Amino acid sequence: MKDVCFVSVCFGDSRYFEQMDRLKESILKIYPEANLMFYRGQYPPGSRDFFHSLYGFKPHAVLAARYKFTKVIWLDPAMVLVDKIDDLFQFEMMSVKDDNVLYNVVSDACYQYFKMTKEEVQRKEWRLVGGSIYYFDFEKPSANRIFNSWYRAEIAGMFGSQEEQASEKLQGHRMDESVMALSMYKEGIEPVSMEVARYCNENNPMFIKKHFK
Numbered sequence: 444m445k446d447v448c449f450v451s452v453c454f455g456d457s458r459y460f461e462q463m464d465r466l467k468e469s470i471l472k473i474y475p476e477a478n479l480m481f482y483r484g485q486y487p488p489g490s491r492d493f494f495h496s497l498y499g500f501k502p503h504a505v506l507a508a509r510y511k512f513t514k515v516i517w518l519d520p521a522m523v524l525v526d527k528i529d530d531l532f533q534f535e536m537m538s539v540k541d542d543n544v545l546y547n548v549v550s551d552a553c554y555q556y557f558k559m560t561k562e563e564v565q566r567k568e569w570r571l572v573g574g575s576i577y578y579f580d581f582e583k584p585s586a587n588r589i590f591n592s593w594y595r596a597e598i599a600g601m602f603g604s605q606e607e608q609a610s611e612k613l614q615g616h617r618m619d620e621s622v623m624a625l626s627m628y629k630e631g632i633e634p635v636s637m638e639v640a641r642y643c644n645e646n647n648p649m650f651i652k653k654h655f656k
Contacts, residue, residue: 447528448478448512450504452487453520460484462520462653469524480508494605497618498574502594505579509590513582519575519652526649530641535583536590538623539642540634541571545624550616553601557625564625572627572634574620575652576642585630592626593619 449470453459463481470477482504486492490503501517508515516531531537546565554560579586596602601622603613627634641649 444474444477446512447514447516448480448508449516449518450480450508451518451520451522452482452500452504454482454484454486454493459520465653466518466520466522466524473524473527478512480504496597496600496604497602497608499597499602499619501574501577501619502590502597505577505590506594509579509581513580515579515581517577517579518650521652521654522575523651523653524649525651526641526647528649530649531578532580534578534635535580536586536627536630536632537576537578537640538572538574538627538634539576539640540636541573541620543571543617545569545571545621545628548615548617549621549625550601550603550612550614552612553596553616553621553625556596556599556601557629559625567628569624569628570634571617572620572624573642574618574623576640576650577623585632589623589626589630589632592629593623596622596626 451463453463460483463483486500487504487507490500505515505517546561548571579590581587602618603616607613638644641647643651
């Protein structure tokens with residue numbers, strides 16, 4: 444576990460801080476010496492604020508951990524660890540498949556950035572991913588390429604802003620999740636089911652997600 448880092452960010456509503464404290468407690472209960480890079484009430488280095496980049500803090504938080512650790516797990520503050528994470532290590536990069544089809548939740552600007560069309564993505568039957576957990580094994584070239592694509596797209600403004608969202612320029616675009624899905628599929632790595640990820644799985648969960656208490 445010395446090469447593994449858990450990463451999370453919270454700000455704003457005090458209930459997010461309570462969630463992060465609960466997440467921290469759940470991790471340390473299983474891994475007392477776990478490496479944590481939690482940003483409480485602040486953004487990670489290099490990140491724009493939420494107004495200018497919707498969830499843009501995520502790749503910047505992962506990048507900060509990447510400098511020190513080879514395996515990085517991004518977690519939404521609402522997540523709770525309930526079992527050991529050994530099953531994650533089978534993946535080069537992992538995110539959880541969402542029920543939504545991807546072609547409907549990508550903005551025109553993002554399609555243009557990735558040099559793809561809505562019709563092409565529709566034909567491929569790609570799915571959106573959930574942004575509550577991302578796992579990267581940075582010893583694997585594919586994980587580095589996916590992360591770099593995700594990160595560069597954020598720098599290019601492809602997550603979108605609150606202003607763009609309010610003016611409907613995002614066209615249902617799902618910020619970091621849409622960009623992550625495109626980055627993964629273009630690399631040939633597909634998101635996995637909740638059962639495989641052991642995410643909110645009733646029978647054998649590794650992670651569960653609990654919203655505000």
